[in-house]
Amino acid sequence: MRRWAGGGAVAVLVVAAVVAGCTGDGGRDRSGGDGTPGASGSAGSAVRGTAAALPDDVTAALAVEIRQSRADWGRRVVQVRVANTGTVDVTVERARLRSPTVEGDASSDRGRDVRAGVDRDLSVPLGDPVCPVTVGGTAAADDATGAGTDGAQVELDVVDADGRAGTVVVTPEDPQGHLARIHGEDCATLAVAAGARLWLDDDLPRHPVDGRLVGSLTLHVEPVAGGPRVEVWQVDRTNLVIPADLTNDWPVAVDTAALAGGTTVVLPVVPSRCDPHAVAEDKRGTFFGVHARVDGVDQPVFYVPSSDALRGSVYDLVAASCGWSTG
Known part of the structure; x- marks a missing residue:
């Protein structure tokens, strides 16, 4: 693979953890970073471990989408939008996005309080793109736009006010096709630059x-x-x-x-x-x-x-x- 030189059913896994408290920036706005409200997709859940684990109804109420504000387009930063459709306030301490179209984990550098009934965006900078390669060794982009969220996964480190915590693993929705578009742009840029x-x-x-x-x-x-x-x-x-x-x-x-x-x-x-x-x-x-x-x-x-x-x-x-x- 050439690397950068320069919805359907959603599965959730909750890994229990014990924490002393919760963190976050306390943001209270109801809109995302690009000004568009709401998030689609919900999750079923499974819990591994029992100590201070988040209940199934709390994790199942978290829906995740990929968004991108226009201001972040050129910087290759996307937003992991978390919608809390349940009744329990939580804090998402960190969001990590993994995708076969980029290297490594794209991780947020700060948490967000996600109160019941609202959504919040956590910005994550993408790693270097991973592109298909032609026989001659040139990065190719002819099939890049088909990548999308295939194989993409989001991990959320979540805690509630009672100290119940876990890592929620989600297959995100991407209704506007941001990951596919970004992959196409990235790989076309590499292919042309060669x-x-x-x-x-x-x-x-x-x-x-x-x-x-x-x-x-x-x-x-x-x-x-x-x-x-x-x-x-x-x-x-x-x-x-x-x-x-x-x-x-x-x-x-x-x-x-x-x-x-x-x-x-x-x-x-x-x-x-x-x-x-x-x-x-x-x-x-x-x-x-x-x-x-x-x-x-x-x-x-x-x-x-x-x-x-x-x-x-x-x-x-x-x-x-x-x-x-x-x-």
């Missing part, structure tokens, strides 16, 4: 065209010596900027097999919206989705991020184009 380097200019020159202010976004593509053939054929719009011809994407025709060295592609951009809160609350408006093939195999969409300088220039373009006062 044959080409892609990056965006820090600068975003702008000039008037037919009464509109148009920015020139420059994408660089540089072949990697000895790497697989990479074809870049499309770059997607974002929620902040769109092609100057008002279509949804920029067609691109770059083939590393035809390049003696690096090349650049200029993408004319204009704002896609003029509501100020879109910039003020932006999370993904400066990440550009790229469509590519590696040795003739279509890859899942992956993202080329903007530098801090380019991000600021994109915001400035939107402000100038929309006539916002900067005074």
